[in-house]
Amino acid sequence: MSKLFPVQEIGSLAKPKWRTKGLRQPLSAQDLSEAEEWAEKLGIEDFHDRAKNILKTIDDKTRTKEILELSTLYGLRLFETADVDNEGVGGEQQRVEMYEHVIKAVHGMNLLGHVHSFDYKYFNKGVAESKVSRKRPIYAPEFLDVKRYAHRAVKVPITGPYTLVDWSFSGYYIKKQHDSSPKARKNEAKREFLLDIVEQVVRPEIRDLISAGASWIQIDEPAVTTHPEPQEMELFVEAWNETVRGFSCKFSDHTCYPSEIGYKVLAEYAPKLDKCDQLALEFANRDTSRLGVDGSSREGYTDLKHFVDAGFTGEFGLGVAHVHDFTGSVSSDAGHVVGRDLIESPELVRDRLLFATNIVGDPAKIWANPDCGLRTRTWDISLTKLANVAKGAELARETYS
């Protein structure tokens, strides 16, 4: 893309109530009132015809398909309305969430129950009960809808193999091991499980996506910075390189919320990742909310230097918008707070992009994006934040015109 500072989405949008409810039960006209309101905002011209179909459909499977298709269309139009250049898959409306969505489509995996993540947040953790393999295409059906409706470039975010394995229990793979050391058994089980997930699940999926026309796949690997030990990082690199081997497609990595030394460790290994054209990373979360292109104002972005120093020469997807609850202070020209949300001003986005450009040395290597998916924000907030990211990118572009 020749435009400087193109804007991309990074993953999920919140799922509207009608989408969630409609997958469980038939909807009423009242249930679709929110959809009608957004249809006007997003220019969904055939909303009434689609709504009529959804309301009259008795068959659950058909209704589910229609609702998923419609919510994907809404997600894509929301990104287009915000002037996002690459609109992903419309906010991952067809997925439960990044982990469960995949695990449910894998033979040999069983969701064992919920474990604590933090506060009152939990996740349903899977266990490998036998050798894993793919039951059915995981992302390809969604991609076909996206391809049909997207007006702009798309990329397909997929959950990376290292994260899938790290967030699961190894079960079957541990039982197979014979080493006398429990630690050695765990390590060997993890490697075997990981390489099976790559070969039996992720590579077939990538093959299907590329056959269907996907030209950019974003591999989400939030777990990679969890284990900074060399052995684990080498394992991640081995799995990545095996994942992308032989495919002709743009690949990018998305990693966020690392441990304190996470980015430094990832930076060391990033140059070893084959075909990794872009690293899309979270930064806004750790930055100040005041304007400026000096190191103190932009303290959240200094870790970028590790990647440059380590020799990573690809693009950076720069997290310039916070995606979680915000409780800090913000100077009036850098944004404003609405409830629990920070709305970054275009000027703040601009300064973040310009500071990053100074570190990276080439504006053509910087994309603008939120830190992560916006699934915890309302659509109103997501639209406003993304629109400001797009305006901020335009301001940054003006600096180079």
Next chain:
Amino acid sequence: MSPEIQLAGIHPRSEKLIELTRSYERAKTSWGQVEFQLEQETRELIKLQKSLGFGYLSDGALAWQDQLRPITRSLKGVESGTRYSRWFDTNTFYQKPIVVGEISAGEIDPKNFLQTKLLAGEKNWKITLPGPYTFSQLSENKYYEKYPDLLVDVAVAEREIIKKLRNEGVSLLQLSEPCLVYQPYRETFRDESEVELALKAIRSVVENNPGQFVIQTYFGDASRIFSELLDLPVRGIGIDLFETDVSSLSERTSKTLVLGAVDSRESYVESPQWIADTARKLSEQVDVQDLVFASNSDLKFVPQGVANQKLEALSKASELFKGSR
């Protein structure tokens, strides 16, 4: 005598309690309903421990939101903030304590630590707390110029908290010190002088009642500092069997050795025979007289059903161990 079995930290919530807490967060359930279920599950867990022959009973800390929070909320000079950090290399997070002033014990409400009402009438209560070194390591220091000053103040404040908990009836305290053996969040691993500093802080916490403390290490290899740990004036030392190179342990000790013999980060339930055999080999190797079987850390990393099966495996292993002596 068969080895004692103990809980070693936070026990997982049931699916029912999980659903209630989620519903409470969405303002669809009252706190009263959550509390009722919490109490019921705590009772069930106490009952399970009794049925499996536990010598010390724990309430499982089912209400704790993370391993540090009750301590954080009991200290002056420490704020909770809203920043969450990863708990070592797990996929769980804790609210990072932010040190903004001189640390001292604040208002200490034992109910934030223990289900005192439900433990009343029981003789031996156990509680698990983060040790002073681990707590200070996992905090963000915005006040102290020198780290040792922070560590000393945490230790002094923790003594106050412990005093209050003892007054409530706690008779065994586990101080968890994973940072002594694993520091994935740091660029350089602690050196000998830092270990000495950490052990000094632990000594200052335990000095008046050494017989009531166990120092538990986990997620890392304890063999490298095993002899130093054995020098601590405490009742027992805990090691993680899934991380520690046990072949290199050779010291004899009269202390209790707490074996983290089931892995809290894996759902596979260890065979009681394997636990008993491993314990036997180790006890011969280090000539230890008194063993405790426990999980290597909080069992909250596995679903509750799995956690309970692991406790049963420990209980059976204890019987097998006794039978083989």
